[in-house]
Amino acid sequence: MPSMAIQLQRYLPERDSTPHWQAFNVEYDDSTSVLDALEQIKAEQDSSLSYRWSCRMAICGSCGVMVNGVPKLGCKTFLRDYPKGLQLAPLGNFPVEKDLIVDMSRFLEHLTAIKPYLIAEAAPQGQPHRQTPAQLARYKQFSNCINCGLCYAACPQFGLKPDFLGPAAIALAHRYNLDSRDSGKAERMAQLNSDNGVWGCTFVGYCSTVCPKGVDPAAAVNQGKIASTLDGVIQWFKPAKASRNKEQR
Amino acid sequence: MSRKPYQPPMPASWWLKHPAYRFYMLREATVLPLLFFVASLLYGLYALGQGESSWLQYLSWLQQPWVIALNSLALVASLFHAWTFFVLFPQVMPLRLGSRTLPAWLMVSAQWAGVLLVILALWWLLGGMNADA
Amino acid sequence: MQQLTTDVLVVGGGGAGLRSAIAASEANPRLSVTLLSKVYPMRSHTVAAEGGAAAVTLSHDSLQAHFDDTVAGSDWLAEQGVVDYFVKHAFDELVQLEHWGCPWSRQQSGELQVRRFGGMKTERTWFAADKTGFHILHTLFQTSLKYPQINRLDEYFLLDLLVHEQRCYGVLAIEIASGELVRIVAGAVVLATGGAGRVYQFNTNGGIVTGDGMALAYRHGVALRDMEFVQYHPTGLPGSGILITEACRGEGGILLNKDGYRYLQDYGLGPETPLGQPQNKTMELGPRDKLSQAFWHEQQQGRTIQHPQGEVVHLDLRHLGQRYLLERLPFICELAKAYVNVDPVKSPIPIRPAVHYTMGGILTDANCATSIAGLYAVGECASVGLHGANRLGSNSLTELLVFGKVAGREAARVASKPHSAATDPLLSSLTEQALAPLKRLQNSKGTERWHELRQQLAASMEQGCGIYRSEAGLQQTLATLGQLKQRYQQLRLGDTGKAFNTELLHALELGFGLDVAEAMCQAALERKESRGAHQRQEPSLTKRNDQDFLRHSLAFYQTGSEARIEWQAVDTSLSAPAERRYGGQPQTDKPPKETS
Numbered sequence: 001m002p003s004m005a006i007q008l009q010r011y012l013p014e015r016d017s018t019p020h021w022q023a024f025n026v027e028y029d030d031s032t033s034v035l036d037a038l039e040q041i042k043a044e045q046d047s048s049l050s051y052r053w054s055c056r057m058a059i060c061g062s063c064g065v066m067v068n069g070v071p072k073l074g075c076k077t078f079l080r081d082y083p084k085g086l087q088l089a090p091l092g093n094f095p096v097e098k099d100l101i102v103d104m105s106r107f108l109e110h111l112t113a114i115k116p117y118l119i120a121e122a123a124p125q126g127q128p129h130r131q132t133p134a135q136l137a138r139y140k141q142f143s144n145c146i147n148c149g150l151c152y153a154a155c156p157q158f159g160l161k162p163d164f165l166g167p168a169a170i171a172l173a174h175r176y177n178l179d180s181r182d183s184g185k186a187e188r189m190a191q192l193n194s195d196n197g198v199w200g201c202t203f204v205g206y207c208s209t210v211c212p213k214g215v216d217p218a219a220a221v222n223q224g225k226i227a228s229t230l231d232g233v234i235q236w237f238k239p240a241k242a243s244r245n246k247e248q249r
Numbered sequence: 250m251s252r253k254p255y256q257p258p259m260p261a262s263w264w265l266k267h268p269a270y271r272f273y274m275l276r277e278a279t280v281l282p283l284l285f286f287v288a289s290l291l292y293g294l295y296a297l298g299q300g301e302s303s304w305l306q307y308l309s310w311l312q313q314p315w316v317i318a319l320n321s322l323a324l325v326a327s328l329f330h331a332w333t334f335f336v337l338f339p340q341v342m343p344l345r346l347g348s349r350t351l352p353a354w355l356m357v358s359a360q361w362a363g364v365l366l367v368i369l370a371l372w373w374l375l376g377g378m379n380a381d382a
Numbered sequence: 383m384q385q386l387t388t389d390v391l392v393v394g395g396g397g398a399g400l401r402s403a404i405a406a407s408e409a410n411p412r413l414s415v416t417l418l419s420k421v422y423p424m425r426s427h428t429v430a431a432e433g434g435a436a437a438v439t440l441s442h443d444s445l446q447a448h449f450d451d452t453v454a455g456s457d458w459l460a461e462q463g464v465v466d467y468f469v470k471h472a473f474d475e476l477v478q479l480e481h482w483g484c485p486w487s488r489q490q491s492g493e494l495q496v497r498r499f500g501g502m503k504t505e506r507t508w509f510a511a512d513k514t515g516f517h518i519l520h521t522l523f524q525t526s527l528k529y530p531q532i533n534r535l536d537e538y539f540l541l542d543l544l545v546h547e548q549r550c551y552g553v554l555a556i557e558i559a560s561g562e563l564v565r566i567v568a569g570a571v572v573l574a575t576g577g578a579g580r581v582y583q584f585n586t587n588g589g590i591v592t593g594d595g596m597a598l599a600y601r602h603g604v605a606l607r608d609m610e611f612v613q614y615h616p617t618g619l620p621g622s623g624i625l626i627t628e629a630c631r632g633e634g635g636i637l638l639n640k641d642g643y644r645y646l647q648d649y650g651l652g653p654e655t656p657l658g659q660p661q662n663k664t665m666e667l668g669p670r671d672k673l674s675q676a677f678w679h680e681q682q683q684g685r686t687i688q689h690p691q692g693e694v695v696h697l698d699l700r701h702l703g704q705r706y707l708l709e710r711l712p713f714i715c716e717l718a719k720a721y722v723n724v725d726p727v728k729s730p731i732p733i734r735p736a737v738h739y740t741m742g743g744i745l746t747d748a749n750c751a752t753s754i755a756g757l758y759a760v761g762e763c764a765s766v767g768l769h770g771a772n773r774l775g776s777n778s779l780t781e782l783l784v785f786g787k788v789a790g791r792e793a794a795r796v797a798s799k800p801h802s803a804a805t806d807p808l809l810s811s812l813t814e815q816a817l818a819p820l821k822r823l824q825n826s827k828g829t830e831r832w833h834e835l836r837q838q839l840a841a842s843m844e845q846g847c848g849i850y851r852s853e854a855g856l857q858q859t860l861a862t863l864g865q866l867k868q869r870y871q872q873l874r875l876g877d878t879g880k881a882f883n884t885e886l887l888h889a890l891e892l893g894f895g896l897d898v899a900e901a902m903c904q905a906a907l908e909r910k911e912s913r914g915a916h917q918r919q920e921p922s923l924t925k926r927n928d929q930d931f932l933r934h935s936l937a938f939y940q941t942g943s944e945a946r947i948e949w950q951a952v953d954t955s956l957s958a959p960a961e962r963r964y965g966g967q968p969q970t971d972k973p974p975k976e977t978s
Contacts, residue, residue, distance in 0.1 A: 013253035014879045031621055031691065031721070043833040047876035047885045052421075054588035057624045057717060059516055060425040069267060076720055095254035097559060098882040103254050104422065108536070116524040118483035128480040130492035136485060137348040143485050143517065147424050156270060159259045172524075179483065202277075203337065206269040219340035226341065251880035252560045 001027040004079055006037060009089035011096050012048065019089075019096060022046075028079040034088065035063050035074035038100070051100040058212060061148035064091050065100050071150035071210045091149055093159040107149055110165045114173035114191050119184025135180040142175035142220050144213045151207035151217050157200055164200035165191065167207040167217030174220040177227065189231050198224035276333045279326035286323035289316070335360040383813070384564045388533070389413035389797040391553065391568035392790070393540050393595060395423030397515070397779065398761025399574035400522035401786025402793065406572075407529040409794035416566060418535040418555060420590065420887070423523045427576055427588045428782065431515025432627035432713060434507035435779035437472035439496050443504040445469045450957065452777060455501045455669050456770025457914035457926065458959040459608065459934065459952055464748050464767040466956060468777075468784050475783035476508050484521040485510050487710075497710075498632035499776045501669035501964070503662055507776040512627050512713045518779055538564065539887055540594055542816035543571065543757065544809065545602045550757040551804040554816040558887065561880025565813055567804065569797030570756045572789050573599060573744060577762035579612075580891075581899040582737035582848075583840035586618050586625035595763040597894035599744045600901060604752045605936035607765040607950070608742035609898070610906035611915045613773055614849050616673035618736025619721050621691030626714055626733055628775040630699055631666035633710050634658050637673070638696040638730065639685040645695075649676040651965045658701055661966060668964045671772040671915045674735040678849045689732045696730035703727070735849065739778065741769040741915065742905075745936060750789035756796060760789035767934075767953070771914025823889055828872025832889040835866050835873070839895060842866075847903050852919040856907040860944065863900050870896060901937035904945040909935055928959050 003025050011019040024045055026037045035053050042049045052062040056075045063074035066089040068082065079086065094102035123129065151167035152158050158166045165173075173192055177185045192198050201221045208218040264270040289311070296307035310316060338360060339353040390406045390413055392399045403417045419426065438448045448469040453460050480486055480494075487495045487509050499507040510517035526532055537558040544551045544565070552567040578593025579585050600606050616637075617626040631637070636657065639645045644665065647654045651668040655661045666673075677695060680686050686693040699707060699714075704727045707715055711726070718724045718731045744759035746752050746766050752759055760766070761782050768781055804812070839862075846859025870893060877885040911927035912918050933949040940946050 011255055012879060013255070013881050014251050019255060019257075042885070043831075047831070047833075048879065048883075050877075050882045050884045052425075054421060054425050054590045055427065055430050056588065056622060057430060058720065059513070059713075060421075060427075060429045060588060062421065062425045092257065093259075095256045097252065097254055098879075101882050103559075108422070112527050115527075117528050118481070118525075120481070123481040126474065126477060128477050128486070128494055131488055132348075132492040133488050133490060134345070134348040135492070136488055137350075138345070140485060143520075144513070146429075146516070147422075147520075154269075156259075156263055159263065176483070181483065202273075204270065204273045205337065205340075206267070206273070208340070209269060216340060219343070222337070222341040223343075251562070253881075 001029055003027045004082075005085050006041070007085070007087040008041070008049070008099070009087075010049075010099055011090075013098055026079075030078075030080050032079045033075050034065065034067060034072070034077045034079065034086070037079060037086075038074060038088075050098045059146060061146035064148045064150050064153065066090065066092055066153065071153035073148060073150070073212050076212060091153040093153050093155065093162075094149070102149075104149060106162055107147075107152055107166070107168070110169040111147070111172065114165065114169050115184060115188055116169075116172045116176060118176065118179065118182050119187060120181055121183055129181045131180055138180070139175045139178035142171045142178070142215060145171055145215045145217070146213055148212065150210045150212060154206040154210040156204060157202060161196070161200065163196045165196055167221060170198060170201075170224055171215055171217040171220035174224050174227075189228065192224055193228050193231060198222075198228050201225075276330060279330040282319060282323035282326045283330075285319050289320065331364065384562065385567065386416065386564060387567045388416040389569045390415045390572065390790070390793045391566055391570070392417045392572045392574060392793075393419070393553065394426070394574035394576060394761070394763070395419030395421070395523070395534075395536070396426030396574060396576055396761065397428035397518055397522060397782035398786040398789070399423070399426070399572070400519070400526050401783050402572045402574055402760060402790035403532050404522070404526055404529065405787040405790025406794040406797075407531050409791045410798050411531065413531065413794055413797055415529070415532045416535060416568070417526070417532055418538045418540065418553070418566065420537065420539045420558070420594075422536050423526070423534070424520055425590070426519060427591050428515045428519040428779075430586070430588060430625060431518070431779055432512045432625060433499060433629035433632065434497060434509035434514045434776045435476055435518065435783070436499065436502065436507050436774070436776040437476045437780055438469065439473065439494060439506050439508070440504060443506055447503050448472070448506060451502050452768070452774055453770075453957050454960075454962050455772055455774040457772055457962060458928070458932065458954060458957075459611075459770030459913060461748070461767025461953045462956040463953050467748060468768055468781065471784045472780045475780060475787065479518060479521060479783065482521050482525045484517050487511060497629060498660055498662055498667055499774070500628050500631065500667050500673070501663060501774040502776070505662070507629075507632065509629065511709075512629055512711045515779060518782075535564075539890070540575065540598065541820060541890070543598050543602055544804070544812040544816060545754055545757070546804065546808060546812055548753070549755040549802075551809065551812065554813055558882055561883055563817075565809065567809065568756075569801055570758065570793035572750075572793045573757070573759040573763055574761045574786070574789070575763045577740040577743075578895065578898045579737045579740060581839060581843050581895045581902070582612070583844045584618065584734070584736040585623040586615050586736050586738045592891035592895055593740075593763075593898035594891060594894045595759065596744055597897045599752060599754075599757070599759060600897060600937070600939045602754060603939065604754060604757070605745040605938055605948070606742060606898070606901045607745040607767075607934050607936055608770070608905070609740070609902045609937055610909050610935060611741035611769070611771045612737060612847070612902060613670055613739040613741060613915050614674035614735040615738035616670055616677060616735050617697055617733040618738075619717070620689045620694050620732050620734050622721055623736035624717055624721055625736075625738070626697060626717065626731060627711070628670070630697060630711060630714060632660065633699075633706070634660045634702055635666060635697050635699045637666055638698055639680050640687045640695075641685065645680050645685065646673065646676055649679070651676070653966050655966070663964050664966050669772055669774060670738070672964065674849050675917060677735050687732065692734060694732035694734045697733045698730040699726045700728065700730065739773055741765075741771065741773050742902075749792045750785055751792060756801070758789045758793050760785045771916060819893065820890070822871070823873060823875065823886065826871070826873050826875070828874045830869045830872045830874060832873055832875075832885065832892050835869055836888070836892050836895070838862065839866055839892070839899060843899055843902070847899075847906055850917045850919050851906050853907065856903050860900065860903045860907065863896060863903065867896050897939065901939075901945045905935040905937050905947055908947045932959060
């Protein structure tokens, strides 16, 4: 089996004050993923190496890392595609906890803030709503987010201003706003309209490039800008005393 | 305490790190030559209000090589910006027909066709004025 | 040591855990509910389920039919009262999920769409393309954010249960980020920690599926029931074992051996159905146990295909066409391209059986209660009695919901009533006991490495406790497990840090796995018959033997010696045991051909 040199960014918080690079050699074949390589290193060379992983099939969203500076899922990135060698580092823009593990709590807070659940008046008793394939298609793509955080690592605005809700959270808000069963848009717009909402985005667009699931969060955020503008216009023309929550559906 | 999260710095040069960021900065930088173009226009309007000599002075200023160069750059920049805008447009305003989205290439082509139409219309309009004169 | 107090503690953030936490919050909104998980909930392995969730939906279907399919699928080892409750509540739970926003696939009219699934008489499997588990998990997780009383402890590792005199007072856990210990005192504890597939080598399961909750309940004296029944999913990718959903066959995919022959017709599943016209319960839509066993026979007879990563057969989807595949099976197309470089539109997918599901688990009654007061179990870690000797595809996602709700409701009921609290000295002494294995690991000065032991465990289970078992093979694996347990005492950890010490966690998981694997082997050894997913090779044991073994096995943990197996009667009050029939016409199952 051929072998490859891998540069790994290490950071052991109980020992190091800043991260440093460490070189490893791994054997690989056509099917070896970055995740396999990490497992090989942990098993055979340095058991203190830490990284997150679980499903190995690009659906659990655990194993995001920077591969030569680009956010990728470790399980879906293969050594065969990097004949010149690899540099692996933790996802950008997040605080590093240890080695390739970052602190995702801010992302989780943003996700929670946008009320990512169906807010519906009354559901049909004991029966599902009707929703045509066309209505489903409006939001389906945005419901495919696996919360891997690659888009946050790609977003310079999140790097510059961590309070920015960010691509995945806004995409999820947009997903529910577009759902024909939902009537909670008004409750979400307050967050989306704020400086940390859609207007924090300058449409770099790289989030959509790195998304491993074709969610296209940049589209969601910028569609959100139009929704936010319309929302503002509607507010403008609304009688001052009307209850915003009740009327704005 | 065993936890000591390391916050990676965000250096001012962050945008040099990746082609996607450099491309983004280039797109945003198109505003600079366009600013110059807008300033030239405003200068022209001002000159027009000041009378004929001022207007002639403006015309000769316009013909200086560096002004021509900057305005050409502005033209290129605006076309480049238009291109990026057109490509992003289908993402921002997808058009749906039933459960299918209109393909992006169709929307991009339609926008360029629109640009072509406007140019032709302007050309016809200006050409008409020349014919009158 | 930090101590937290909560009314209901749910351990595990997968489908069952999330459903329990929501149910507990709704049952009594004044209760505090804590959801502890060793990963962020959306990483839980529910996420990888693809095909769908079953519930009687169409007008020509019936609860009786779903009941009959499930009981026959279980080879009559399911608890029939439990199955009856399950089929009656399945539809409501899927509707509930729809009301919470799950993006179920739809018909043109806007009504729900159902698909065929293995071993099911009628189309009754609800699906969200081929990412049903993913959408269920994310819908539940996102819905759980609505409940302010649910307090999440993400990335906390369960170290032990605090049990005294058959009552559970809470748990001891590690905050993974800091390595600090946390004691959580709870009025009721729900274990929803998932299966134990990772004790095997070829695996559709994620790395986290290590049997933690099973092992802990087992060590505290709760029986593990029916552990010998381990489901091999017939279609995993070679090498990785990544799951290729049964929905591929539900939509019309076919299985071919190296001669391009649909070999399933030779195994009591025929007659061959025309291409593109799948028939329920026939050929490729037979149950998983039969299909995996058929692969084993084909391999024995040299009719499988050589692939760089082992022997395979082909799953052919080409006749379904690109448009249909991208609509119904987009994830499968993505997986096949990424992991075996095959475009299912143009080429057949190489597949082989891979360990998928542990039918058995922590013994509970129909209300998800274990033999320890205040301790509940639900989902794959539990054996509520739904699956018996073989689970039908698309029953387990529904199980998470139906019984997740039951477990949450029951835990809330118990936690709402006045109950005796543990005294501080008792908690301290229970904590001391719970810490012993951890301290032993941390202080061990041996030379063994966890990784090597884990490899040997997985290889040995595959070898001796796989699709077909024999006394000699099982004895061999049990002997290996014994040695591995000895060597486990001599582990040495390379990572001595506290923050995110994943090596320590893997070592603890390995300890759990060793105990669970032993229960599986011991039960398999003593079940001297062939039933469902448990097939014995000895000529006298290749048939089902209802007279002696129409019984659940119960494995009890014995400190320092092998598991003790007891037998428990099966509830067959609603449907008398009969022959399992699949295929288009009545056929008797061919006995496995002896080749080795």
